[in-house]
Amino acid sequence: MNDATREPAPTPALRLEGIERRYGRGETTIEVLCGADLTLWPGQSVALIAPSGAGKSTLLHLAGLLERADGGEVYVGGAPTSAMSDDRRTALRRVEIGFVYQFHHLLPEFSAAENIVLPQMIRGLGRAEATARARELLAYLGLAAREKHRPAELSGGEQQRVAIARAVANAPRIVLADEPTGNLDPKTAGHVFGTLTELVKASRVAALVATHNLDLAARMDRRVTLREGRVEEMA
Secondary structure (H helix, E strand, O other): OOOOOOOOOOOOOEEEEEEEEEEEEOOEEEEEEEEEEEEEOOOOEEEEOOOOOOOHHHHHHHHOOOOOOOEEEEEEOOEEOOOOOHHHHHHHHHHHEEEEOOOOOOOOOOOHHHHHHHHHHHHOOOHHHHHHHHHHHHHHOOOHHHOOOOHHHOOHHHHHHHHHHHHHOOOOOEEEEEOOOOOOOHHHHHHHHHHHHHHHHHHOOEEEEEOOOHHHHOOOOEEEEEEOOEEEEOO
């Protein structure tokens, strides 16, 4: 195959290159990340497994453009982000990155469908299109009959599935999840986790999921850990 017909190399959904992050506490500086590198590809699920205090949440915050690194670069879809203004980072985050947390953070006064419609309307979609997308996602997640229910009327697993639907509603490039099943019983956690990984494959989104659950992590495409401030691949 000559150069004219060769397929172009795929672009990583997310790439962290030489990331450094440190925090000052009095006269002491705590080095959390020291040259961390990580690449996520479209349609790939990656489990981030590390003990508390190792820097998992910090890595997720930096990957999600919620914090700025002290060194290195975060690339989203091949675009460097360190020199972007806060407004530009916010706009990029709103379109390209979805978040799922341990606590679902659904708005209690709105229905399941409305919780998924709102971020789409903030992005600029019309209500009709956003509502159709919300209903499609809820049906895919087995929640079509629950779209008018408020969070208090949903089980913990149902609430977290709505949170996952909200995270992918804007068709982001990346989903970042911080212990998304930490508050669920093992059976429900397995179901919610399966839902997340199915959506990753179906939508070609890249997912980075911090978890302590080794059984669930084993179902993902890759597993990485943090050791001395660097990302290391696990078997």
